Amino acid sequence: MDKTYQPKDIEQRLYQMWEQQGYFKPSGVGQPFCIMIPPPNVTGTLHMGHGFNQTVIDILTRYHRMQGNNTLYQPGTDHAGIATQIVVERRVNAEGKTRHDFGRSAFIEKIWEWKGESGDTINRQLRRLGTSPDWSRERFTMDAQLSEAVIEVFVRLHEEGLIYRGKRLVNWDPVLHTAVSDLEVISEEENGSMWHFRYPIADATGQATTEYLIVATTRPETMLGDSAVAVHPEDERYKHLIGKQVMLPLVGRLIPIVGDEYADPEKGTGCVKITPAHDFNDYQVGKRHNLELINIFTKDAHINEIAPEKYRGLERYAARKQIVADLDALGLLAEIKDHKLMVPRGDRSGTVIEPYLTDQWYIDLTRDTLPDGRLGGKAALAQPAIDVVANGQVRFIPNNWVNTYNQWMNNLEDWCISRQLWWGHQIPAWYDTAGTIYVGRNEAEVRSKHNLAAELELRQDEDVLDTWFSSALWPFSTLGWPNTEDSALAFYPTSTLVTGFDIIFFWVARMIIMGKKFMGDVPFHDVYIHGLVRDAEGQKMSKSKGNVLDPLDLIDGIDLETLVKKRTTGLMNPKDAPKIEKATRKQFPEGIEAHGTDALRFTFASFATAGRDIRFDLQRLEGYRNFCNKLWNAARYVLMQCEEQDTGLDESLPVELSVADRWIRSKLQTVEAEVTEHLDNYRFDLAAQALYEFTWYEYCDWYLELTKPVLSKNNANEAAKRGTRRTLVRVLEVALRMLHPIMPFITEEIWQSLKGLAGKTGTTLMLEAWPVADQSKIDATAVTEIEWLKTFIMGIRRIRSEMDIKPGQVLDILLQNWSATDQAQYANTEKEIQSLAKVGLVTWLTKEASAPESATALVGEMQILIPLAGLIDKDAELARLSKEIEKIEKNLAGVESRLNNPAFVEKARPEVLETNRKQAEEQRLALGQLQGQLEKMRAL
Known part of the structure; x- marks a missing residue:
């Protein structure tokens, strides 16, 4: 072993060896254990959330592999419809072209080309993190087999009436021209205004009167599509008006006054304008009162031809300005107030998202029965997914996330599964010239199933499926379904899912729904939910804040200038660059040092408390880099003491175990049991803590020091030396096995140098058996004696520290109020005390004897007295x-x-x-x- 620990010198070499030798593949024996990677976007790079998530997954994988399970860690990536299409569009835009210049087919070819060039970035980075998936089974959501699974599911659900096409309100991105999911919408508080408008009340003949209702809105432009004004049915101010009408200003349309509890008498004026086609809450009110859905926007968020001619073609904010001015001119603007509001923006485009009424494809999650009486909707899809969590077939860790899951599942809306993109799984539906819809696995099947003439013109639906649709099938599509003969399906249901809380509904729930529907069983048994990785001050990491940390920078290090450039390039607001640069230079004046993969993984494990967000502290990372150095140096000491020496492998030679040998062996059994229990219960933080304390404090700080008197040249007892060498090697070898799932590289490198001394003949540490505690090896007497010894030595060391006495200065001590047990304990450990505490003359005083001025420490009831006369300058x-x-x-x-x-x-x-x-x-x-x-x- 090299004198110093250099992670760069070992990590890539070891990873190549592991992968080339096929060690990541399932063994084919033992109980199956399968864990799926939450498929990262093919456009992605490794961020801290990935780093944490993948560390936890790999710890579980390596742990179960060592326990003898037939272990599969399934890798793969997601095609990430919107994100990927945007990346390639920007590339062609830079050439002065748009995707329409290429056409759909040619543009998709360009996306595949780009995926071939850049799509493996995330996998290369995952390798740097030391993850151990079976790379030979890598999957991509647009692979032919996975695409077949997607089409099969769509067709079967449509045949059962569970997929339909309908006009509904969706999140609409007016820049990207597509519906987006709630997860792709970021709502943040912004400064805005609240406009109060007068809506004239109409008389029985439909004419406007001088009476009016005042409504408040943050979006004046949507008033052109108002269908009603709502008041609370018990509001004494207005309930007499329910059933009457108001004249919608600027439009001249009569709209009803309805009573609905959505109108809060305590907010504003108590009157709410209802625009069902442009607000999700209003949409629900509209359904309750059968109100007209009036869409006044184009797909670009400009005013369409339904609105009065004056406003047609205006961009939404230009229309807002004009509408407010016109209402003011008519005396219908009551007041304008400053107002903070939550503004939804698309996470890709940054534009304000519009609730928009369009024709989309949906999965029915809400009806209990279908019109023809067949079982469908919630009873067919959602209810089984609710039941398996309620009966414990699927377990959330921590359990409090069950409440979140149930809240979402019990308040379902139908799932909009179509997206107006080119990149993705094109919806398997075809239209004839009359607009009739035919669904099938391909056009040939459609024509055959419906007996369509060959000359009948058909066009395929241009929309693609929501990325979450294919991701919902991930646990079984990656294993070969719908080919039910695929042997990999033996890994279904998988064992554990590791994911963030933010996609419990978008991904976790939908996987459970699809798994129960198409496999007849849950997709996984345990769902380990983790929090977000935040900075040391608890803030969310974001490029705009300049606090993003790249895991690879922490592993390999990065110089200051490169780090500054990295953090200030590609900002949404370039004006933030000077502030971010200044903060970066202050925080990292010399850049970021290299810490190695194992230190980062151990840091992640130590932070993995049940479900909580992580405040990532670089000081902790530095501490665990020091832990790696400590382990490395301990191994070098062991090798120096044991190489070319007998380590107890020759059973014909006598072996004598010292009290320290018996003590550390006892402590090893305890930590073996603790770490196993913690990993079984997903308490990675407690497992890391137990390993850290055993390795650093008990093995390195105490045991290694206690071996030095035994192994010294002055000791002629070869049986004792042989016993200590055997214990040194075997305890370290077991510790390496327990540390391996968290710190794979350093443990493998040390183990390869140590294995022969420990009598091991395996080719890799990752395939060695997980340690099992043996209670018969616990020696309570040895534990008591060493704990007494530690208290004795620490007492003397504390006095040295407090009195600023040099560590190497030999001290004469007095002992008082001692017992026969204390004398026996001292006799058994005298050599160790003299070596570790630098004790000279020891005097046993009677209880009655007087003592000089002394510093005092206690060992139980016994006093350690260190006379200070001439020892220090008071x-x-x-x-x-x-x-x-x-x-x-x-x-x-x-x-x-x-x-x-x-x-x-x-x-x-x-x-x-x-x-x-x-x-x-x-x-x-x-x-x-x-x-x-x-x-x-x-x-x-």
Whole structure:
């Protein structure tokens, strides 16, 4: 092994070896364990969320592989309809062309070309993260076999009446000209206005009167499509008007006043304009009162021909300005108020999304029975998906996400599955010239099934399916369905799904629906839900904030100038660049150091608390890089002590185990049981903590030091040396096996050097058996003796620290109030105490004996006394402590001044306040400790 740990020197070499040797493939024996990658977009690059998600998935994969399961980690990518089409469109736009210049077929060919060039980026990055999927089974949602599955599902659902075409309200992107899902809409609070307009009440003859209702709206342009005004049925101010009409200004159309609980008497005037074709809430009101759906927008969000001629062709915000001016001129503008509102924008285009009435394809998730009496809708699709969670067939971890799942599932709307794009699975429906719709797996099947003449002209629907449609089939389409003979289907149902909370409905629920419908079983048994990866202050990572961290930068390092360029390129608002550059240079004055993959993976594991968002702290990452170094150096020590030596493999030679050997072996059984339990329960954070504490503190800090007296040249007991060498090697080898799922690279590299000394003959650590605790190896007596020893040594070390005594200075000590057990414990560990605590002469005092001025530590009831006469300069120590106290008091005063300033507390972000409070608490603690030391020193 090299003297220093260099991740770059081992990671890619080991990964190539693993992949080339086929170690990631299922073994073909054991109970199946299958886990599916949440397919990242083919356009994507590895972000921190991917890094965390994939680390958790790979920990589970490697753990179950070592447990002897027939393990499949299924990889693949999603075609990401909108995202991919936009990328390629921008490329052709840069050439001065549009997709229409190419035509659909040629443009799709260009997308496939681009996918071939750039589509493997995410997979290369996943390899750098050390993930271990069976790459030979990599799937893509547009692969021929997966496309066959998509078409098969569509046709079968349509044949059952569960897919239909209808005119409904959708999220419409007026730039991309397509419906988009709720997940592709980002709603953020923005400053706007609330306009109050007077709507004249009509008399019995339909003529406007001088009476009016005042309605408030944030979108004046939509009034052209109003179908009613709603008031609360119990609102005393207006309930007498229910059933009457108002004259819609500018349009001259009579619309009814309806009573509906949607109108809140406590908000605004209590009167709400209802525009069913341009607002989702209004759409529901419209359905309840059978109101007319009046669409006044084109697909570009311009006013269409239904509106009064004056406004036709105006862009929506130009129309808004004109409408407000016209109403003001008519004396119908009551007032304008500043107003904060949530504005929905498309995550790809950035434009404001419009609720828009269009013909789309839907999956029926809401009806219990179909018109002809057949079972359909919720009873056929949604209810089984609700039941399997209720009866425990599908388990959410943490369990509180069941409530979120049920809330969505019990308030379903039909699923709009069509998108107005070219890239994706084209809907398998054909139209004749009369507009009749025919659905089939291909045109030939359509003609045959419906006995259509060969000369009858048919055109295929130009829409494609929502990407979530194909993703919903992922757990079984990737395994070969609809070819039910595919042996890979033995992995269905899969074992665990690891995903974020934001797609519980969009993906998790839909996979359960489709799995139950087409496979007759749930797609997975456990759903592990994790939170978002945020920055150290708790803010969401985004390019506009300049706080994005790239996992590969943390692994390989990045220089400052490249990092600045990376963070300031491609901003939606280029004006943010100077601010982001300044913050980046301040935070990373020397760029980001390389930490290696294992340190990053261990950091992710340590943060994986049940379902909570992660505040990613670079200091934790640095700490776990140090942990890698600690493990590396410990392995080098073991190899130096054990190479070319007998490590207990020759059973004919005597072996003697020291109390330290028996202690560390006992602690190993405990940590084996703990880590197994934590991984079984998805507590990756607790597993990481247990491994860290055992490896760093118990094995490296204590056990390795306790082996030095035994292995010294002065010790002639070869049986004891042989026992210690055997324990050194075997405990480390087991620890490497337990650490491997989290830290695959460093553990494999060390294990390859160590395996012969441990009697292992396997070719790779990842295929070694997972350790199982053996309670018979726990030695309670040894544990008691070493815990006594540790307390003894730590007591002396604490005195050294408090009194600023050099670590190497030999100390004479006095022991008082001791028992026979203490004497026996000391006799058993005398060599270790002398070696680790640098103890010289030891005097056992009687209880009655007087002792000189001494620093004191306790081991149970026994006192360790260290006489201080001539050992330290009391005046110098008092001066040092006073100076430290003065420094901390000054810092504490500054922090407390900020916290006591109301202006600071009111304006500061919550995470900044929390940081200041934490600093204050830490400084108060340090101050108390130093003041205690000062008092002790003065008392001497």
